[in-house]
Amino acid sequence: MSKKIINGIISLAIVIAALYGLSRLRFIERSIWIFKTNNEQNTRRGGFERGNRGGRDFRALSQDFAGRERLNFESLPDSVRQRIIAEGGTGIQNDSLRNRGARNFPGERDEFRGRGQGHDFRRSNSVRLASVGWFFIVFAGFTVVTIYMDMLIKWGKRRKK
Amino acid sequence: MNRIKLILNILLLIVMLLLMDPRSFYGLEFHEWAGLIIGLFFILHKALNWSWIKKVTVCFFKSSPGRTRLNYVLDVFLLAGMVLMILSGIAIARTIDFSWMNLGGSRMFWRVMHTSSSFITLALFGIHLGLHWKWVQQRFKFKKVAS
Numbered sequence: 001m002s003k004k005i006i007n008g009i010i011s012l013a014i015v016i017a018a019l020y021g022l023s024r025l026r027f028i029e030r031s032i033w034i035f036k037t038n039n040e041q042n043t044r045r046g047g048f049e050r051g052n053r054g055g056r057d058f059r060a061l062s063q064d065f066a067g068r069e070r071l072n073f074e075s076l077p078d079s080v081r082q083r084i085i086a087e088g089g090t091g092i093q094n095d096s097l098r099n100r101g102a103r104n105f106p107g108e109r110d111e112f113r114g115r116g117q118g119h120d121f122r123r124s125n126s127v128r129l130a131s132v133g134w135f136f137i138v139f140a141g142f143t144v145v146t147i148y149m150d151m152l153i154k155w156g157k158r159r160k161k
Numbered sequence: 162m163n164r165i166k167l168i169l170n171i172l173l174l175i176v177m178l179l180l181m182d183p184r185s186f187y188g189l190e191f192h193e194w195a196g197l198i199i200g201l202f203f204i205l206h207k208a209l210n211w212s213w214i215k216k217v218t219v220c221f222f223k224s225s226p227g228r229t230r231l232n233y234v235l236d237v238f239l240l241a242g243m244v245l246m247i248l249s250g251i252a253i254a255r256t257i258d259f260s261w262m263n264l265g266g267s268r269m270f271w272r273v274m275h276t277s278s279s280f281i282t283l284a285l286f287g288i289h290l291g292l293h294w295k296w297v298q299q300r301f302k303f304k305k306v307a308s
Binding site for chain 2: 031032033035037126127128130131132136138139141143144146147149
């Protein structure tokens, strides 16, 4: 009996930790990403990359968020354009998230907050198992819930008989 | 044979967990190579259980118990998840050149596909283990008796 109680307490602890892990890893949100987006949205700024599922392209708007008239580079006076170019580029040409590289994708960056930001992680000599631990707990949570559901169904069937 | 299956399954689980975070274990290079190797592990896992797959496939609609059907359907989803995971991984690979495969689609699409399919597959792995928990318990009990 005491063994069953200990097993029950451990299982409950795993499930609670797994629930915390689910929210920490944004597990459910990221699992259904693929159903919330489509190919076109993914490549448009203001779409998936900006966390806006509607895929709205803000560059197409004539006004900015403050209601000011949005100026494009071509409509600026010649003197202003030359000054901007002399200062090192327009900044307008390079505002695409796509040009900044996939590592700036906010969803991915959030997960690894504070660890190796800005560094190339293609080849690393480090082992960081903290997030792996959370994935393991979530995995164990699914296993424990399935085991108890299975037991519950079997118990229900036995009672019916 | 059961011991080989158990070791293979434990290896699959460990590698799968290490693959969940590409930065966790020696960077992206390990992630990509291990991702390909886990595909081979998975095929081996299926090959070792081929007799069960064959038997259930033949009599899936005739005389299979509900639990067997549930396991079979879950296995089909797991297979689909693994295929999507590996395919999307190939499409977004950086350290291994798979450009000759020309899979098409935007990089972001494959990236989202890779994340979603890996998360769903991990959850399915957990459910799969839960449904086979008795088998795992039997294997560990057998180990205790042997020692």
